[in-house]
Amino acid sequence: MLKKTLALTALATVAIAGTAEARDQIRAVGSSTVYPFSTVVAENFAKSTGNKAPVIESTGTGGGFKLFCAGVGPEHPDLSNASRRIKKSELETCEKNGVKDVVEVKVGYDGIVVANSKASKQMSVTREQLFRALAKEVPVNGQWVANPYKKWSDIDASLPAQEIEVLGPPPTSGTRDAFVELVMDTACEKLPEAKALKDAGKDKDLKAKCQSIREDGAYIEAGENDNLIVQKLDANKNSFGIFGYSFMEENAEKVQGSKVDGKEPTFENIASSAYVVSRPLFVYVKKAHVGTIPGIDGFMKEFSSEKAWGDDGYLTNKGLIPMPKEERAKFAKAVAEMKTLSAGDL
Known part of the structure; x- marks a missing residue:
């Protein structure tokens, strides 16, 4: 046999x-x-x-x-x-x-950029501000609530007084996974309210809060087609897109990357790890x-x-x-x- x-x-x-x-x-x-x-x-x-x-x-x-x-x-x-x-x-x-x-x-x-049209002003944003812009739930006055922020300036007066509209990759994307890990998780885990969940042993709840992207229209899943995101950024000067640095470089005449934690997404900054959103x-x-x-x-x-x-x-x-x-x-x-x-x- x-x-x-x-x-x-x-x-x-x-x-x-x-x-x-x-x-x-x-x-x-x-x-x-x-x-x-x-x-x-x-x-x-x-x-x-x-x-x-x-x-x-x-x-x-x-x-x-x-x-x-x-x-x-x-x-x-x-x-x-x-x-x-x-x-x-x-x-x-x-x-x-x-x-x-x-x-x-x-x-x-490669780096992950939060890009907008070159016809608009370059944005400078922190990872915590990006978390507050894109998370499904955020802490307000010590309590986790459905994301109330409609405009970037609602989060911080230094940010643009325009509606939050971010075109980004779907859950099947490695760029989405890396963005969640490098931006959302990293920023969220430093918040006192997140630390409280961790101290209480509520790891599953903490993960859901830190990694869930809002679904109310402020974040728009744009599929795996980065060209489509660039076209939409070109058409809507107030929107932002999330994609790889290399793709931004290919379309440098149309789009620019935001500064994140004070650093621009340049070849040198990604190579030296000065730009933190790299993978x-x-x-x-x-x-x-x-x-x-x-x-x-x-x-x-x-x-x-x-x-x-x-x-x-x-x-x-x-x-x-x-x-x-x-x-x-x-x-x-x-x-x-x-x-x-x-x-x-x-």
């Missing part, structure tokens, strides 16, 4: 591999922030190797992981771009569905597809080459903030060795 089971397993593996060979084009899904970087790498990879350019889809980080972790075989993506690290629960879903060997490659850094970017590789779907190893070597992600690489020209040299060497080695990730690493 055991021999029969082993034989069937071997046949199934061969069948998957054989079928996968019928697909001659790499497929990547995931983050809208990493999308433009992956697209440029795909173009350069195709030019230098003669391979077909990989198909890159912008599905959002969370949506990308759902597709990536659904299984092994040609009907499933080979790579998942992410603007945050994979969660332990997502890696466990991968393993449950047979995606047991996942390679993690950090590719660089790492990743590409995850399905090791079972390497050598089966042609070109995955070559594509990742292109991505992790100095000519791509180095200090003077072509991705830097697209707005990617490069990792320090030692960190680049670490992840280039992970690509060369196809070093896999385990739940214990998270």
Whole structure:
């Protein structure tokens, strides 16, 4: 019986591999922030190797992981771009569905900007003010209440006397996850009312208060299409949009980033961590597809080459903030060795 089971397993593996060979084009899904970087790498990879350019889809980080972790075989993506690290629960879903060997490659850094039209005045805002503008509930006179702020100036007289209207990413987006972690959580946890909840052991309630975005029209989910946000900012000079620094750079003639905690979202400030709303970017590789779907190893070597992600690489020209040299060497080695990730690493 055991021999029969082993034989069937071997046949199934061969069948998957054989079928996968019928697909001659790499497929990547995931983050809208990493999308433009992956697209440029795909173009350069195709030019230098003669391979077909990989198909890159912008599905959002969370949506990308759902597709990536659904299984092994040609009907499933080979790579998942992410603007945050994979969660332990997502890696466990991968393993449950047979995606047991996942390679993690950090590719660089990006900042998250709160941008508006260049035709408007640049805003200077703190993380606490952003929390008070966007949270579903905020503390007023020591009590948590439904967000009462209609205008920015309701929060602080130094802010614009205009309606709060922020176009931002949906819950499936890594940019949304990172914004919540770096801005909402960080600001909220410093509030006395939040500390009181923590001291009372109400961690679940604290998490809900700190991470829930208002749903009364002040925050508008704009999908994964950052181009659409820029168009709306151009049309409505009083609105703001949340997206990656690299996308702001691409549209520098139309939009500008707000100062956050006194620092502008510039390349230098993000690289030095002076601008606090910054995060790492990743590409995850399905090791079972390497050598089966042609070109995955070559594509990742292109991505992790100095000519791509180095200090003077072509991705830097697209707005990617490069990792320090030692960190680049670490992840280039992970690509060369196809070093896999385990739940214990998270």
